[in-house]
Amino acid sequence: MSRIILHLKYKIQHKYRWFLAIGILSCYFIVTLAQPAYAMHIMEGFLPPQWAIFWWIVALPFFALGLRRLHYITTENPELKLLLGLAGAFTFVLSALKIPSVTGSCSHPTGTGLGAVLFGPLAMSVLGTLVLLFQALLLAHGGLTTLGANAFSMAIVGPIVAYWLYRLIIQTGKQRLAIFLAASIADLTTYVVTSVQLALAFPAATGGVMASFGKFASIFALTQVPLAISEGLLTVLVWNWLSNYGSQELEALQLIKQER
Template sequence: MKAKKWVSTLLLVLGFIVYFSVNEPESAYAMHIMEGFLPVGWAVFWWVVFIPFFIVGLRALKKITKETPELKIMLGLAGAFTFVLSALKIPSVTGSSSHPTGTGLGAVMFGPLPMSVLGSIVLLFQALLLAHGGLTTLGANAFSMAIAGPIVGYWVYKGLMRSTGKQKWAIFTAAALADLSTYVVTSLQLALAFPAEQGGILASFVKFGSIFAVTQVPLAISEGLLTVLIWNWMQSYSTEELSVLQRKMKGAKQS
């Protein structure tokens, strides 16, 4: 058992070293949609869409901490993982940046609703503490990264677990697609705000999506692999918390 723990820790450390070495960010201080880049109308629109999810997410988060307080450390881990990965920003489309999201892990463990809170808090902290900006565009950024991404990741995980039963494959795919779907939504947000003169929204969506794909596809694959390493590590060192979490997930499914 000690050997298994040692191996999982070593693999996790090596995974982080390789990940940060391969995905070393350049100087980029902008969210995936930078401060002031969206027209006022669209910035307000995404705030209005985002807020109801955040309120429902707060209720879900409160319920988890009240019913199973022993899972608070796992919530902290999910938030920290999201914070670290999403802080690695690479310059991309003008007025934007490309980066991993880290929301797939939390979506697998707790579902998409708590991640709407954790993910948006992460973006707020980065905007204020890391000088990444993005207060006016926080609604749009939070919708794509903290809402759309976790929703996709959660349902992909559920679907693959039902169809294949292969948990590691389900976790990898969920994390990777949570990352990619964030930028699909970001591309749509930018396309709606800045439709192309020729081809309109669709042409603009294809243009933004194609540029993001150059950096985001390898980021998503490496994020999926890193998320599996994190899961392996938790299985070695947080078996009790994972057992509580899995019982809770089964109970939620039955109800």
């Protein structure tokens, strides 16, 4: 009996040590990074009120549908709750890693591609929005008035792109390539959408919205392209770990594929 208990204890510790690491990293960022961030999450009070309200209205239906999706997932497969927590923590940690960009702003990974592949874009609309809420409250990263805009770009559009790009590429049988492109392109898409949001709110005096979009997009491309590639590679590494130690959960989600 004692051998069985020790074996089970070792198996649990071995299988879920990554979750512990994610939790420790999350606590670290909460404690050490609580400082104002002029970052792409759009910062508090930056958008004109009419645009802040508009993006809240656009984002809320996705959040409501996402709650229904999460309820279905946790009811039908309660054993996936821990994996849901991992997807949310992965998003939190990566999107809290800010590096200086241009004109006093910051760039960062988004981390939403993994969760979108695992659970679909609707589930990530909730997880990503909660991540943005916690970061706004605890890290001064983003804001409450701009939460709708940030959620639409990072928690809604990014995961939608990641999910459908993965579904398209996985048909070739190249799963790791599909994971890499889903995560990296979702990251870039988030910044393209954010550039559109800023351009709509602040059109250039000469050239209007298109000129303003070109300015914002080019600024963030300098740092975001290498970050997107790095995020794609990191997501593949996490996927490899899940394939080794979370195969039962991936089988439940029907996500284990064989490379050709």
